[in-house]
Amino acid sequence: MKIPTQLTRALALARPATHGTSRILFSQSTCLAPSILTRSRPVLSARLFATSSKPGQLSLGQPSHSTHPHLINKGDITPGISATEYALRRQRFADSIPDGSIAIVAGYTLRYATGGIFHEFHQNTDLFYLTGFNEPDAAMILEKDTSKFDGKGFKYTLFVRPKDPSTEIWDGPRAGLEGALEYFGADSAHPIHKLPERLLQVLKNPLPYSGAQIITDLPTTPPMPPSGSASLGHAASAPSTPAWTPYATLLSYMHESSTSTTPDKPLNLYKVRTLSGYNAVLPRLRLxxxxxxxxxxxxxxxxxxxxxxxxxxxxxxxxxxxxxxxxxxxxxxxxxxxxxxxxxxxxxxxxxxxxxxxxxxxxxxxxxxxxxxxxxxxxxxxxxxxxxxxxxxxxxxxxxxxxxxxxxxxxxxxxxxxxxxxxxxxxxxxxxxxxxxxxxxxxxxxxxxxxxxxxxxxxxxxxxxxxxxxxxxxxxxxxxxxxxxxxxxxxxxxxxxxxxxxxxxxxxxxxxxxxxxxxxxxxxxxxxxxxxxxxxxxxxxxxxxxxxx
Structure with missing residues (x-):
């Protein structure tokens, strides 16, 4: 199925390149990391990554105990919150959704004030709550099937920006696929630009059980760009999840007109349920x-x-x-x-x-x-x-x-x-x-x-x-x-x-x-x-x- 131009452009943020002294923010260059990794090592490790500054030191795009022991205690993913707690949150979330369901939680990208001047990054708090991951351009897919996945009953996959030494010179280290596995405990990890391909599979392949759902806050209708003439109401009433982000196109392109090259509606579109709306599971857990x-x-x-x-x-x-x-x-x-x-x-x-x-x-x-x-x-x-x-x-x-x-x-x-x-x-x-x-x-x-x-x-x-x-x-x-x-x-x-x-x-x-x-x-x-x-x-x-x- 064809992916619209704005989606390709938006997801290119996940793999910028540099040419001379100028950053090319929407480069289509190939990422340097492998396309997929599967975790077969302990969650917390002293593995040396490409951007580590000292032997045995783990470098991420956020503080860790290895790099910031004054901020993060040993065994914690973020200040005061342990790897065990994050794992328990995912388990409770998985236990609360129907068997066979797939949850998709997309993070935020950088917001720009003008040109190449970006605002301080702040993660989508649903993704942060379930993973502790605090880098831009990331997403989590949690697949529940109690009949498999090593008795745990679910599989936890992170889509992140791969490591890229030439970009990290400018922006600092990234967790990469290795960090997603080793530090954040993912069962598997993929580059973020592979997410649309996985979403197509989720939406088009039959779910394993009749009551299964696709649980996400990614919109299923085409987003509207911000309008200077329309009133957005009181600031305090604004939605916590912005409607106009690069991720807003990930599902909306499924609603292309019948004249497009993909007129057929995906099999599972009607099974999409909100992640954080009324009667949703995750807000009750966070409460x-x-x-x-x-x-x-x-x-x-x-x-x-x-x-x-x-x-x-x-x-x-x-x-x-x-x-x-x-x-x-x-x-x-x-x-x-x-x-x-x-x-x-x-x-x-x-x-x-x-x-x-x-x-x-x-x-x-x-x-x-x-x-x-x-x-x-x-x-x-x-x-x-x-x-x-x-x-x-x-x-x-x-x-x-x-x-x-x-x-x-x-x-x-x-x-x-x-x-x-x-x-x-x-x-x-x-x-x-x-x-x-x-x-x-x-x-x-x-x-x-x-x-x-x-x-x-x-x-x-x-x-x-x-x-x-x-x-x-x-x-x-x-x-x-x-x-x-x-x-x-x-x-x-x-x-x-x-x-x-x-x-x-x-x-x-x-x-x-x-x-x-x-x-x-x-x-x-x-x-x-x-x-x-x-x-x-x-x-x-x-x-x-x-x-x-």
Whole structure:
């Protein structure tokens, strides 16, 4: 079957070549590695790869214990997550899908800002969750058949960029096929440009059992390119998996018109099921965090919490929001984070009324508040923390009253973050909404209605959190909270600058957000190192409490 031109062009990213001093990003050159390898060696090995810098040292396109022992412990694939845990995740996933099914999980490619200038790479978190593989242009195929595959019941194949010494001079080492087998534990490994050929086989060859499915988030309809005229909606509502990527063509070309050279529809196209949509298996597995995940999330929260302390201490009248942004970024990176987990909100004064204010270019003025919504990413896991503090280090009386009201409501919600309370995120939203309505009615000396509270408090109290900041969005907020889930609790009040409200409260925006692990009878606040009591915040701003490394 013919593969469309844009697919060939996109997958050529997997095998660039160099000519002189210029990189040819869409070269059609032949890869230097063999076309297929099958694992017959232990998962973890001290094998010397082509790009190793020392004898016995394993070089990949990401940190490993061999190359970064200060970041990765022996036996771990990524910080805090062991090879054994990744294997158990794949086993649980395989156990949860019908026999004979084939799961296809595609990673991301590099995103480019312009020309040859690329953004920092971030992997598709479904692929990362199942493999720990953190290089561009990769995919996993998991084939379940309980009647074979050495009693394990499934086969795990990685498609990756082969090793290419001439390219690695420019871009650094790659895991290659050998690394996919040795380090990531794949049963077999292929070059990424072989993936379309394998997809054709998956879609056209009969599946072994009647209930078998093809499970993937690769689209089965032709993608639409981004349009400058069409509205994409609110940024927070954007899908976690971009629709327009090189991989978006991998299945869509099966829908070519009847005038094409391949008018026949593939046998298995109607058996395609979503990987991460409603009622899908993988989001349910990701929803409950393991002990290893919780420890990594603890570290992510600890790093970001200390970053908030450092940023509070750096605040004074006349500093710019951009400067505070940079303080937070530096604070998390120097403590071991990969960077900020999202573009932070650093909103001074009335800018805090814009929920996703990310311009971060104004000057912080004496008497105003700073609302900073910022987290770090450690080992692939996010933290998401919001704190509000006075620019000059001292809350005014009205600021203190409004802040205390929001803090009171946040604590009431956190008290319900346990399995025993038998609540869901929607229940917590209703609780926060009603409590904030009571508190604001007291402060504004009049009874507030539902519609007005929607203006003062226009967002939800929380969301799932993990590898993604807004994790597993297909899980409904009506799901009861259970031990091992991780959520945020983030009530806020944003008082419009209008005559409807007492002058002393106008233009004030306050949000307090913590990351919380659900327990049976209690909870763990992962972001506890970011101070939120008024006395503690003022002490940090006054320099009475030092930052910790």
């Amino acid at each position: 409950i965090k393991s002990e290893q995940e919780i420890q990594v999330l603890r570290q992510s929260g600890r790093i970001a919490g200390r970053g908030h302390v450092e940023t509070m201490a750096a605040t004074k009248p006349g500093v710019s929001e951009a400067y505070l942004h940079s303080v937070m970024d530096h604070a998390v990176r120097r403590r071991g984070a990969d960077g900020l987990s999202y573009v932070p909100v650093v909103a001074s004064g009335k800018n805090a009324l814009i929920l996703h204010y990310v311009i971060n270019r104004h000057i912080a003025n004496d008497g105003d508040l700073i609302l900073m919504d910022a987290g770090g990413e450690y080992g692939g896991y996010a933290s998401d923390i919001t704190r509000t503090w006075p620019v000059n280090g001292k809350f005014t009386d009205p600021q203190k009253k409004l802040y205390s009201a929001v803090l009171k409501v946040q604590k009431a919600c956190i008290d319900k973050c346990n399995e025993r309370s038998n609540v869901c995120l929607e229940d917590l939203q209703n609780l926060a909404f009603e409590l904030l309505k009571v508190e604001c009615s007291k402060l504004f000396k009049r009874k507030l209605g539902h519609a007005e509270m929607n203006t003062l408090y226009p967002h939800h109290v929380g969301h799932w959190m993990g590898l993604d900041v807004h994790d597993i969005q297909s899980i409904n907020r009506s799901t009861k909270l259970r031990k091992g889930m991780v959520i945020t609790i983030e009530p806020g009040v944003y008082v419009p600058n209008t005559d409807n409200y007492p002058e002393e409260y106008r233009g004030i925006g306050i949000r307090i957000e913590d990351d919380v692990v659900i327990g049976e009878d209690t909870c763990i606040v992962l972001s506890a190192e970011a101070p939120k009591e008024i006395e503690d915040i003022e002490a940090v701003c006054a320099g009475l409490v030092g930052t910790r490394d």
